[in-house]
Amino acid sequence: MSHRHTPLSRRAMLLAATAVATAPAWQGWSSVAHAATGSALPESARALPLQATRLLPSPFADAVEGNRLYLLRLEPDRLLHNFRKHAGLTPKGAIYGGWENDTIAGHTLGHYLTALALMHAQTGDAECARRAAYIIDELAACQAAAGDGYVAGFTRRRDDVIEDGRLIFPEIMRGDIRSAGFDLNGCWVPFYNWHKLFAGLFDAETHLGNSQARGVALALAAYIDGVFAKLDDAQVQQVLDCEHGGINESFAELHARTGDPRWLALATRLRHRKVLDPLAQRQNSLPWIHANTQIPKLIGLARLHEITGNAADAIAANFFWETVVGQYSYVIGGNADREYFPDPGTISKHITEQTCESCNSYNMLKLTRHLYAWKPEARLFDYYERAHINHILAHQNPATGMFAYMVPLMSGSHRVWSEPFDDFWCCVGSGMESHAKHGESIWWEDADRPADMLIANLYIPSEADWAARGAKLRIETGYPFDGHIALSIPKLARAGRFTLALRIPGWCQGARIAVNGTPLPAPRIADGYALIGRKWKAGDQVTLDLPMALRVEATPDDARTIALLHGPVVLAADLGAADQPFDGPSPALVAADVTQGFAATPGAVPAYRTADIGKPADLSFAPFFQQRDRRTAVYFKRFTQQEWGVEQQAFAVEQARLRDLERRSVDVMHLGEMQPERDHGLEAKLSYTTTYRGRHGRDARTDGHFQFRMKVKPGPLILQATYWGEERNRLFDILVDGQKIATQKLDADRPGEFFDVTYAIPEALTRGKSTVMIRVQPAPGMTRAGPMFGARIFTPAGETRT
Structure with missing residues (x-):
C-alpha cells in the first residue's frame, strides 16, 4: 500500500x-561502485504523490x-x-x-x-x-x-466441512490455538487476510x-x-x-x-x-x-x-x-x-x-x-x-x-x-x-524542504506535477532499452534556484549530462547522484546519457554461474515456445571472454546472438521480462575450452553409468506424472504431486500415503528411490506388500543435489510374484513423507533383467 x-x-x-x-x-548488483564526494542529498525524502504522475507510452x-x-x-x-x-x-x-x-x-x-x-x-x-x-x-x-x-x-x-471463519476466534480466546504455519485452527492465514483488507x-x-x-x-x-x-x-x-x-x-x-x-x-x-x-x-x-x-x-x-x-x-x-x-x-x-x-x-x-x-x-x-x-x-x-x-x-x-x-x-x-x-x-x-502504480517512485523531493531538491530515481516516460514549485515535469526516453533520457520542465510557476538530482545507476560508466544543450563536463556526484544546482526556468531541458553495454554478472557464490545484462535489463536465451516441451541439456557458454562471443542484433530492443560459444548450440538473447510465452535460460555455466573438455568427459562417464543401470532395471516409476501413475495403479490419500528442478515427484502428509505396483523378477532385487537433498524433518516408512523394508530420514543431508537411496528387497517378498506394491507413508507421529522423485527396481551389478 x-x-x-x-x-x-x-x-x-x-x-x-x-x-x-x-x-x-x-x-551490490554490479562491479561499478557509486562515487561519493560528500553527501549533499537531503536527510530524508518523500515520493511525489501517485496522482501527480501520468505515464506516457512505454512497457510500464x-x-x-x-x-x-x-x-x-x-x-x-x-x-x-x-x-x-x-x-x-x-x-x-x-x-x-x-x-x-x-x-x-x-x-x-x-x-x-x-x-x-x-x-x-x-x-x-x-x-x-x-x-x-x-x-x-x-x-x-x-x-x-x-x-x-x-x-x-x-x-x-x-472434518471436510467448510464453515464460517468467525468460529475460530472463540476457540483462540479460550487458549485453544493450533497452527501449522499457514493454518490457524483450520483457517488459512486469517490475519494475513485482514492485513490486505486494512490496506485496501x-x-x-x-x-x-x-x-x-x-x-x-x-x-x-x-x-x-x-x-x-x-x-x-x-x-x-x-x-x-x-x-x-x-x-x-x-x-x-x-x-x-x-x-x-x-x-x-x-x-x-x-x-x-x-x-x-x-x-x-x-x-x-x-x-x-x-x-x-x-x-x-x-x-x-x-x-x-x-x-x-x-x-x-x-x-x-x-x-x-x-x-x-x-x-x-x-x-x-x-x-x-x-x-x-x-x-x-x-x-x-x-x-x-x-x-x-x-x-x-x-x-x-x-x-x-x-x-x-x-x-x-x-x-x-x-x-x-x-x-x-x-x-x-x-x-x-x-x-x-x-x-x-x-x-x-x-x-x-x-x-x-x-x-x-x-x-x-x-x-x-x-x-x-x-501494475496500478508504476508511477509512484519516479520522482522524490526533500521531505523537510520540498522546494529545494527534486530527485529522479526511475527513468519512466511520464509527466508529473511538482506542487512545491508549481512545476510540470516530463521524461521522454526509450529506457530501459535505450540510455538516452530527456527531462524537461514545460511549466514552472516562477524561475528559481533548486537542485535536480539524477540517479546514475551503479552499472553505468561514463554518464553524460547536458543542460539546454550545453554539456556539463564534471557534474557534482554525491551518493550515486549527479547534482545540478542552478536557477531553473520554464522550458529548461536536461539530457542524461547512460551508456549501455553487454555485461556479465556472476552469482555471489559461484563465479562460473553467470547471467547477461544490457544496462538495467536482464537478458535470457530463447529456448522455444512455452507450449512445447524442452528436454535438452541446460545450455552453457564456452569462452575465455564471454561478452566477446556475442553479436548484437539490430533493433529498438537489446538482442544478441552468440557466435560459436553456445553449447550445445548457439543462442538468441532478448530481455527476460518480455519473453512471457517462451522457455528461457537466464543463468549459464561458463567454461574455458579446457574445462569444457573435462565436462564432456564427466558427462560421458555418467551416461555410461545410466546405460548400465537401464540394462539392469526391471521397472521404473515416474512419480508425479499422470500416465506412469495410472500404469502403475497408484493409490493415494493426503498425497500431492510436486515438481522441482524439472523432476516430478510425490509426497504424503499426516495420516496419508501413496502406493504403486511395480514389476519384479526372481532373485535379489534392489529398490532405488530419489530424493532432494535439502528436505528437512522427514521420517517415513517404505513397505513392500505390507512389510516395512526401511525407514528413511531426510534432514538436509545432501544440500544442493538430488540423490539416490537403495534398499535391498528381501527375496521372500518377491518369490513367485510378478509385481509387488510399494507403499510410502509418514512414520508414526510424523507429518510428511518424501517427496520421492521416482523409484526404480533393478538387479545387482553383474546381473541384467530378463
Missing part, C-alpha cells in the same frame, strides 16, 4: 541513519492498461460473496474459483480495493473510484448486520478520500483487539506463528491516522519475536523459513520506526534488506526457492522452476521505499529498478492482464499464467496492486 508518512523527529532520523550506517556492507504504461482492463472485468459482488454470506446477508454474486473458493477466501478483496484506489490515482479512472466506494458500502452493511465489527471472507475447514481501506481513504473506509477499519480493529485482549503474550506468539502478513503494520497505520494509542500498543504487541528479535540484533534468522511470510513483518517494523523512532525496528528492517538483497536475491531482483529462504549465499545451487515468488518482490519494493525515505541512497534504487523491471514487469502479461505466481529462472522453464476467474493466488492480488 502507499503510506502517508508521519514526519520524523530529528532524533528519529538520526537513529535511522545510524541503523543504516552500521548495517553490513551491501554486495502497457502494464497499467492491461491491469486496468482486468480490474474492470472482475465483479465486486462475486468478491463480496463470503462477506455477505457470513454476515447473514444474501450474496449478490456467485463466489469465484481458485483460492477464493478455499479457506483463504476474501483475501483478494483487500488487494482489489487497493488496486482500484491506486488505479484511480494513477489514471483518474472514475469507474475504479465508484467500485471502491461500492465495496466499502457493502463492507459497512456487513458490519452492521454482524453487530460487533467483524467482517471477513475467510472460512475454516473442519487505508488506500481508499488516502487516494479516494473515502471517509467511510476508516469507520470500517476502526470497527474491525476493535473486534481484533478484543481477541488479543484475551491472550497472554505467549499465546499471542502462538497466533503469530501462523502467517499473518503485516498485521502489525495495519495497527501502526491506524494509529498514525487516528492518534489513538490503543492501536500503537496493539501494533507493538504483534511483534513476531522468533523472527524479528534476532534481526534487530543483526542475526540472520531467515534460513529455511517461508520468505514472503517475513517481509511484511519488516514493513510493519519500518512503519513503527517512522512513528516511534525505535532504533531496534530500523536496525531490523535495514539488516533484513541487506541480507535478502546481498545473500538471497537472484539477478532479476527476486528471491527464495520453493517460497523459502535457503542457506545464505547459495544462489547458484537454487536456480529452479520455483524461483521467484512475485509477492516477495512486491513487498521488497515496499520495504525499499521506506528505507529510502529515511536516508536517500542510489544503491537502494539500483535494487528497486532491478526488481521493478526484471521481476515485476515479468510477472504480468499485459496482453491478457494475467499474472505469474513464480517467475522461474531454471533453463527450459517458463511462466505459468493465472486464469482470470479461477485462480486468485496471492500473486494475483499483489499483481493487481503492482
